[in-house]
Amino acid sequence: MVCLKKLFAFGVMLSLSVTIGVAGASAEKVLKIGGMAPLTGPSAKTGQEIKQSAEMAFEEAGNMIGDYKVELVWIDSQSDPAKATNAYAEAVERKGIQVGLLNWHSSVAIAVMDLAAKYKIPHLFGIGGSSVINEKYRSDMDKYNGYWLKSWPVPQKTMTGYVEFLEDAIASGKFKPHSKKVVIFAEDTDWGRDIFAGAKKMFGDAGWEIVAEDFLAQNQTEFYPLLTKWKKLEPALVFGSYGMPVGITSLIKQSREVGLKVPMICDGLGWAGEWYSLAGSASDYTLDMIQKLATDKAKAWAANYEKKYGDKPSPSSGGLAYDSAKLFIKVAKRALEKTGKLDSESLRQVVLDELLTGKITYSEDEGAITVSRFSYNEQSLPDPAVGVDDWYLPIIQYKSGKGRIVYPKAWAEAEFHVIQ
Amino acid sequence: MKNLNAGYGFLKVLWDVSIQIDRGEFVALVGPNGAGKSTTLKTISGLLPPQSGKITFDGQVINNQDCALNCRNGLSYISEELNLFTGMTVLENLEMGAQLLDDKNKMEENLQFVFELFPRLEERVGQYAGTLSGGERKMLAIARGLMSNPILVLVDEPSLGLAPQVTEEVFNALKVLNKKGVTILLVEQNVTKTLKFSSRAYILEKGEVVLEGPSSELITNDHVKQIYLGT
Amino acid sequence: MNDSSSAKVIEWLKSAGGITVTCTILVAIAVSFHKGPYVLVNTLVTGGMWALMAIGVSLLFGVMNISNFAHGEYFMIGSLTAYYIMNPLKQYLLETPNDFLSFITPILGIAGAAIVGAIAGIVTDKTIFAQLRKRNREGWLLNCFLITIGIQIILINVHMLVFGNTFKGVVNYWDVPSVAFGDVYVSVDRVVVFGIAMAAIVLFWYLMMYTSLGKKIRAVAQDENGARMVGIQVNGVYSTTFALACGFAALAGGSLLFMFPSYPTVGVAPLYNSWFIIILVGFGNVAGAVPGGFMIALFQVVTRTYMGEGWENVIPMFLIAMILIFKPYGIFATKVRSVWEQ
């Protein structure tokens, strides 16, 4: 009987803690922001970086927007759409978040989109770039408009730079491929599938012969068989996107070990801050397309981040999260200015009226550290507009762990070198 | 060895059993199936913790002592299931039996002794224990139990499943052992034979000691005659 | 070679184990001719590492009846230790070059990993499994299995909370050019790690066969009560076994740091691979783990070569499943099966 009582007591405690959570709101003006990221599980590294970068941005603003105190509620997406929706619903209903921010996995985005629309919570600047989100968004614009925005466009839009760059390099005689054979690889994720499809079309249109296509598993570290196979095909170029730091660095290291000496474009190498400590000098002359982190502000941010958290931030997850948070603060300030209050409704109104019409933008001059300018328009939705003056990724070449922009010409910091 | 008092308040099998064995004796514990004989041995050996009661060995209380420690103190248990290391050779099994001995020469000596006792083992010395016949396994188990120079040997059902000839061989070996000064507590169902070999016996029924005394007296006891000897 | 031993060899060749080993070698040679010798070299190099992991799992199962699902996390502990030994040393060496020190740094790291792993194993046994042994043996196999799942969850998340999510790895052990076998280039690190794996396996085999500790472990594995009856302190043997098994996993983790940087979930792939191996060769079959390691490595290399990346989890799985149908206790199944038939 004692045990039954204990059970009962436990039940009471449980329901009490639930109700207390509901009644937690106070008289102070507070904006509750639900930051979503995969904080546990295989992508926890990325999630942690997103979280820390966004927190930095809000701290710099003193955790205040006007007279509103900012309260960040972190939602662990657990890399699982089902669990993420549970957590999201709870964050909305129990913790009372008024706006959502950031995200990583596209599958999570797909599931949470519906919730955002259902609860009328604008969820802004999810980082996951995959095209499935665009498809879903475009399938019912009325429903999702203003409730879901991405801060990374689908890769097909951004990667055109590679072909331009290659043609330029060939024309200028810096790159003399012995043939037009290219090997394409990609990580076996939603992102990888997107970029793979884009790359295939891109290289096909540019007259390259694709001699090998491979999808690589996320936790793979053994590439000797693959690399030896590639080596026999004698390609003039290896192109791929592989965001898993262990995988991409192993691939690069092992490519040197087996003696595959061709120019490698390894999109995603710089996504993890510590890539150089894993790949070492094997990464020299590798090409990547990544947010530049080139301005002084950007460098200062990266140094700050490293000082504060002890590891190097990556421009793609950390930097973008930081910019997204900054942009959000700008939007929120405008909403406060316009309506005098900050809540889901006022934020969404400003998003619809001003952000999505291109009235509010966030550019390098104002402090954007990853791209030239964030701006959204009718055609780009839910992505930011892509272009050299907007959201654009330069092509960089690594040497001794430092990336130097080699394309576009206007930004170039170094000449392109072919590996010897 | 002075006293061995074994008393239990076993709920299931044993009800306040008391047994005493003096040094050098050959004591038998007989009784029908399920009387609790094997449980008694298991408890003394330390494989099974007693629910209550006291077991003393050489003046020390060994109630909750692990079997391995008892073995170190000179108590050797040869179980009904034999518990041989089937994936090891006969020699390795015997070596394991002697693994507590520090003295290598002593081990050689013991080895000679058990081979004298069971010449058949010597022939099979390189064979895996798992491939031996039933009788040979039993011999090996007993031999292994003797390798550690025990003071007291607990033997559980050595005749189980053996041909009469082999049983005789095993019993004779035990007798030889006893003559050498090793104390033996034997559990058996084969009452006639047991009483013939042992010096003293306890009769256990339904977990209680019903009779005790010198074997020569018990063999003429009416109760025993009626129930066990069938005359 | 005299007649009886050659007869034994022929008999073994006719057994399932012999047939599979022969087939594996033939396939390896055939594929090597078709696709180039890299298949063979790759199989050998990765197979040795998997074998090292599988030995630990197999040992724990054979001796203690624990199907360890947390084995990969001891691999993780090993790689973490190796990182925290090697990285500071490498930093120090950048400032003050010292040839000897830079030569032994990786060795120190790997040895440290094995030691820490062994200690972690003892701690695990004493804090958890010794308690369970004392309390109850009923449903042992499945209870233990669940407990190891719990250990896995705890270790992964403790790593995450304490050491963070970053990838803690080194570029290479020795900064020297690859060695060439024909037209196949293999990094020196890999060759050395293969050597370490082989040395560890030989040492382990010697330990198990000829030392008193090894004999005790085998005795406990074959009959726990029998071992107690001859005076073996089984608790000590269990702890030692745990230490050995986890030490091997950590040794593998430390040796493979150049390939698997330490991060919370690094152990999952090695764990799966070692499980594939022990299922293939039969549970608790420690000796079989070695050929098993090479077999799984070959399966995966061949699948990757002919089917493409990503299939290496599909085709070998079906193959192992097929083999299991015909040899339900693994290809090197022994006659003693009562232990795991629960």
Added chain:
Amino acid sequence: MTQLTQDNSTGFSGILGKICLSPMGLAGLAILFLLPLVPPFNQDYMIRWLISGAIVAAAAVAFDFSAGYLGIVNFGYAAFIGLGAYTSAIISNKIGISPFITIFAGALVSAGLGVLTGIVSLRLRGMFAICFTWFIGIALMGLCLKLDWLTRGPLGLQCDGFFEGNSSLPYYYLILAIMIFTYLVLGLMIRSDYGLAFRAIGQNMEAAMTSGVHPTKYRVINFTMSCFFAGLIGGFYGHYYGILTPELLHTQKTVEVLVIAYIGGRSSLWGGIVAAFPFIFAMELLRSSLSDLPGINLIIYGVFLIAIMVYYPGGVAQFFKNLTARKQRSTSSTAQKAKTAEAGV
């Protein structure tokens, strides 16, 4: 739901007993029915938690059906759930029939694979059988990733919901119905001669064979049933969350179900249901209130799991059995006490 068969087979509880329910179980079900109508449980996120609980509960029941009785832990269980989910989603997407029909198609496909697995794994025992199912699960997940023209691979397969509108409440009653259906069908199986045969095979296959129980038949039947319900639950999962990724087939998901089934108590069926709801709530609350230290909730989970297995391996079912045993003992006389003690031996 407690199916502790006491002698009181008369009256109301007797009738309940025939359908594997006890008054206490009925009360529990009533609570589950009414809970989403009462604050604070009427909030949508609470209903979502309840749905998660019911999904895991139903899965744990079907899982326990083979793990607890037949002794074969289906370690690829999540793959069977996923197979049902994908089948149902693909059919409903391609042909456009109602998900109410397609989930049964998904369940049938899962059951089909269950039949195959049952037949093929017949000769395997113990851990080998467990790992065989595990490999099937891994291979299925690999296929799911590779056959992206069908499953869309890692991009995720979107599927339609059962109901229009935003509320989760109808979904809750649907999964509750599925859960009760699963429990009743499997409970009745266990009550029948089949249950006896399952137990016999689970305890000792050889002995069961010699006493005339045909293991082939029973193992296949058991696997088929268990997998059928796995597929059914998978179908619900897909159409509820609206998106399926190959991760659903991952071993980790099997472990989630397995843990609930074991904390609930092996071979009890109802134990999983009793354990699932408080467990899911506790986990979600822990996660949410300790969100500053992500991962610590999982550490607590791990410690809890180990503690249960070391100190209370019988789980919730054992807890209730002890409870009823104590109640009985306190009401009965000393003579009876001795009798129970003896019977306990």
